[in-house]
Amino acid sequence: MTNHWLRYLKSEKNILPTTASPSSHWTPLREIEPNLLLKLEFDNPGASHKVRAARHIVRCAVQAGHIVPGLTTVIEKTGGNFGFGLVLACSEIGVSVELAVGLSFSPLKRHFLELSGAKLIGIDQLRAGSTPREVVEWHLANAGRLGKSYFYTDQFNNPKNIEAHEYETGAEIAQQLKDLDNIKNISFVSCAGTGAHLTGITRALLSAGYTVDVTLVEPTGCDSRNSIFVEHKFEGMAVGVKPPLLDWDLVSDTVHIDHASMLATKQRIAATQGYIVGNTSAACLAAASALTVQLPKSHKVLTIAYDHGLWYA
Template sequence: MTLKLVDRLRPACIPVDTQAGPATPLREVRPGLLVKFECDNPGGSHKVRAARFIVRHAIANGNIVPGQTTVIEKTGGNFGFGLAIACHTHGVGVELAVGLGFSAVKRRCLELFGVRLIGLEMLERGATPREVVEWHLLHAEERERSYFYTDQFRNAANVAAHEFETGPEITAQLKAWPQVKKLTFVACAGTGASLVGITKALQSAGYAVAVVLVEPQGCDSRNGIFTDHKLEGMAVGVTPPFLDWSLIDDIRTVSFEEVVETRKVFARTSGFLAGNTAAACLYVANALARGATDDHKILSILYDHGLWYVR
């Protein structure tokens, strides 16, 4: 079902090269391990691509009318910054329900990016961000709003962003390693959109791809088992809606202590402070890189920077 939706989205989402910003770097951070620095996107993560695709697609479909529509979403994270940037370009307002668990710095930064935070009182009384969004959609008329709910967990343009932009960007960059024929892609999943979109693009370009899904210790997204954890963005409490489980070859869990240690070592050896989900993937990717060869490399994603997560 997802595939068909994505196919329908394709004409509205390409040509890719006129829409994407400059490519984020693909670096061989240690022999055998290639890392895509998605943290270098505007807004600081891969989610800006998803936001851009979703917003542009909605404008093309007439679901967002610049000057009239307000975008609404529940997020505390990177997708919110992406929406702020994508909507600002088109003069579209953004209202976000941000869970109180997210850092005050993030909330303040979202406001700096032009976002209006909604539902604080509801959240303080115990409502979930989803309930805040639902309440606002229900009361749109009296609040004189015409809302478009971007709904990143159900919007197939989220996958299209990575299948037709991030993925092709990686395959173009892989030409710098012409001997590579096989990739082990180490990734995590929130919505599952980046994992699936990038994998499909790699496969379409002719690479043999094995996918390793990284999960926080105690979580089993496939079976809907989630614990509280600090790896914001992955294993978010729902089975990733876009994840095609037939693509997954292996699942590895990582403890928070392993994430913290990996982030520290990576910072000291590379000069880059990785976010928590990136560090979790790096932990697994580092171990696998020991078995890499000239024609078989490990690929992972540096989803965002680590500064948010330093306590």
């Protein structure tokens, strides 16, 4: 075991309790329009909210002995943002990262993942028609032949994904809301890929004493609850599987946003706020803006700027 690894284990900031502790890096929460609060998660290291879950999952795996620097390679399927989080979390401890990224996802993201130090795996398999999940499963099944000891972070089924957003992201938002005057009711507008951040943030706000209703945003033509999906450009939502970490009992309403409405909102936010948000963030903002009319001062609409829009054509 290297001195670097011992320092990592002994460092106070890396010794987490059984639940995630708030990060020392807080992203802003701003009222960008009357009654509309935007949590600027693109201000995170890695430029998205996914770094929170990636770091928590990696650190818990380290504590449990599932990740050992010098021996373990972390493997995951991702559209990019979770991958950036894994690269950041693993670079702190000298652990390699291998990612299966679907070829339909942002080419710029794939390029920057490689520049950041990730190895993109299964390119030939993906070109031949395999899914990213099938690529990961093949590598796990052939780990011995490949000379690898893999740890699969499995963001779609790992409950620590929810923990990260309940005890870090959501707790952070709840604390920031205390600085606003007399907020009692929150309408949370969110999408769902894994469903972890919607579930975690909502639970945190409820635990903090807020009355919360949740609107799930979906691309037009998709119905994640019933596993109905169409092709769309909103990366990170309605990803082709029913969100496995989404607590559907928390969802009050579902709103469908089309591509034109997303683009119009993206352009409006850039022109009026100076924020170039991603497509998924813009879709949520489109739905959120429609809910802000004639609310009392004690009621705010909350949504998330998941990442910036520079990745996307």
